[in-house]
Amino acid sequence: MATKFDIDLLDRHLRQVQAEFDCQRHLSLLHCILRDEFGLTDEQIVEALTDGGNDRGIDAIHINRSTDPVIVNIFQTKQYQSKIAEKNFPSNEIDKILSYIHDFLNQSDAFLDSLNPALRDISVELAELFNHGRPLIRxxxxxxxxxxxxxxxxxxESSLKGYSYISTEEFHFDNLLDLVLAPQNANRERFLKASSNQIFSRSDGDVKGIIASVSxxxxxxxxxxAKDPSRADRALFNENIRVFLGIKNPVNKNILQSALSEDRFVFWYLNNGITIVCEEATYPQGYAHPAIRMIAPQIVNGAQTSHALLEAHQRDPSLINDVSVLVRIYETKRSDISQLVAIATNSQTRIYNRDLMSNDKAQIRIQKALELRGLYYERKRREYEDQPRERRIDALKFGQIVLAYTLRMPERARRDSDEIFSAYYDDIFTNIRDLDEIVSAWQCLREIEANHELVIAKRRRHTTNRAMRALAYANYHVLFLVSVLAQHRGINISDPGTRKTLIEVGINIVKEHIESDERGLYEIFRDPKTKERLIQLAERQDQLPEDFQLSLPLKIDSGLF
Structure with a gap:
């Protein structure tokens, strides 16, 4: 049962979120969940929001296209304005969701007309997804x-029984409190009991390794x-918990089936096991089932296995007692060793997570260079959340700016944001030619998004036209056009007045294009050919030469900063 202290703590946290996002009070809970549980950026949160008139009970929809199959997360929230936490989620809200799902799947007459503009745009995207396969819906x-x-x-559950690809989950007071307390939970002492004497250890200087079989x-x-044993403690996974693909994912389904099968004794041989990095790991010698004590453990590889075993336990706890798992535990206080272990054990994904790259030399150099300019570069997400937002540059946003402005790939800034810390890493972070220009481009994007946020507020109304709603998707294309126009005119965008003029021209070009392109907005701004059409329009407005260089080469040989 929630205590008065806990209720007040959560209330104060939600007020802080409200102030940070400058959102309405009833949306602070949603912003908190989307940011802290699902790891969405500010931009992704804005794009996901559908709250408003004619929202059919849906407050946000986020499409995760980085998974296979694609995962669609639909959110319905109820934020009580009083501090009283003992109120059940209202049952009448269920019918709104079920009605939307039914109408969407059956494409009822006038279905799209019943939706507000934001929900209509996302529903069109969902329909396109279903045309190419069936996504998972949560x-x-x-x-x-x-x-x-x-x-x-x-x-x-009975109403959705016939839809195997649709699952539901509840997220309430205790879960929210866990989000608030997660940073404090990270340093808790944890124990793992080894199976019999199946344990091996070695030490090399300031690094120690323990390999053991555990039940x-x-x-x-x-x-x-601790409060809800049916859920995983996210503090153990840090960012990794957000890449759990759900138990319906084919790989995780196989893990689950293997753990519950008659041949579950071979699980140890078939599964890659779990890798844990911690600051300290010890166990008593001479015991049949020694308990390994870990300080500040983080599961850097094996999130899918861990979650699948949790699900198997909920289905039949007696069966998994026969399942053994290989566990590797590495003790080190050196961040570079911890980072290398995380990268090596996740190498099968061939994707370098921003957290794994946060201590890379290029990131540190950028942070130091921006610090000398009075700015806070967040190598890790929300690293400087106590500093003014107008002085903070997020590493992901930095990468998107370079892709759109410097490398002239606005569609990749939006479509391939997951690749910024992998495929495009060196081109973005290592080969910087002019940091001051990127800072000016960042200031330009902030000004574009200030206009963008205004449009987001307006698009809740049916009177907002499609060309205006397009700005919710077009921020990087407007930034791209600013880069194109600035180069042609030979001007520097460090001047606020110059930026304002170029932004207005860029927005007008985008609007003109939208009027002649009937495709879904999401599709338009992920199509690489869109920038070519924008260039054609810019040529008419700005007399750009025919041989204008549309895309700079990826490799830039100029010096750093």
Whole structure:
């Protein structure tokens, strides 16, 4: 049961989120969940929002295209304005979601006309997804109160029983409190009991390794949330918890089936195991089942296995007692060793997460150079959240700016943002030719997005036209046009008045193009040919030469900064 202290703590946190995002009070809970649980950027949150008139009970939809299959997360939230946490999620909200799902799947007459502009745009994207395959749909019921009543939960599950690709999850007061407390939870002492004497250790200077076989039930004990054992403790996974693909993902389904099968004894041989990095790892010698003590453990590889075993335990806890898992534990206080372990054990993905690259030399150099300019470069997400937002440059945003402005690839800035810290890393962060120009481009993007945010507020109304709504998707294309026009005119964009003029020209070019392109907005601004059409329009407005260089070469040989 929630205490008065906990209720007040969460209330104050949501007020802080409200101030940081400058959003309405009833949306602070949604912003908190999208940012802290799902790791969305400010821009992704704005694009996901559908709240407003004619939202059919849906407050946000986020499409995760980095997974296979694509995952669609639908959010319905209820934020109680009082501090009272003992209120169940309202059952009448279920019917709104079910009605939307039914109408969407059946494409009822006038379905799109019943939606507000934001929800209509995303629904068109969803329809395009279904034309190319069936995505997984996860519906989240979120509130700062308590879950649905059992009979209402049963009604919900019964209504969706025929849709194997649709799952539901509830996210309420205790889960929100975990988000607030997660940083404090990261340094807790944890234990893993080894199976019999199946344990080996070695030490090399300031690095120590322990390899052991442990029961799957021990993994479940390790990762289970203390307040809600059916959920994983996100503090153990840091960023990795957000890449869990769900139990319906084919790989995770196979892990689950293997753990519950008659041949579950071979699980140890078939699974890659779990890798843990911690600051300290010890175990007593001479015991049959030694308990390994870990300080500040982080599971850097094995998130899918861990979650699948948690699900297997919920289905039949007696069976997983027969399942053994290989665990590698590395003790080190050196951040570089911890980073290398995380990269090496996740090498099969061939994707370098921004957190894994946060201590790279190029990131540190950029941070130092921007610090000398009075700016805070966030190598890690929300690293300087106590500093003014207008002085903070996020590493991901930095990469998107370079892609759109310097490398002239605005569609990749939006479409391929997951590749910024992998495929495009060197081209963006290592080969910087003019840091001051990038800072000016960042200032320019802030000014574009100030206009963008105004449009987002307006697009809740049916009177907002399509050309105006397009700005919600076009920020990097406007920045691209600013780069094109500035180069042609031979001017520097460090001057605010110059930026304002070029932004207005860029916005007008985008609007003109939208009027003649009937495709979905999402598709338009992820199509590489769109920038070619924008260039053609710019030529008429700005007399650009026919041989104008559309895209700079990826490799830039100039010096750093």
């Amino acid at each position: 519906i989240f019921f979120c509130s700062n109160g308590t879950p649905l009543l059992p009979e209402q939960r049963l009604r919900l 799957a039930s021990e993994i479940v004990k390790l990762i289970a949330n």
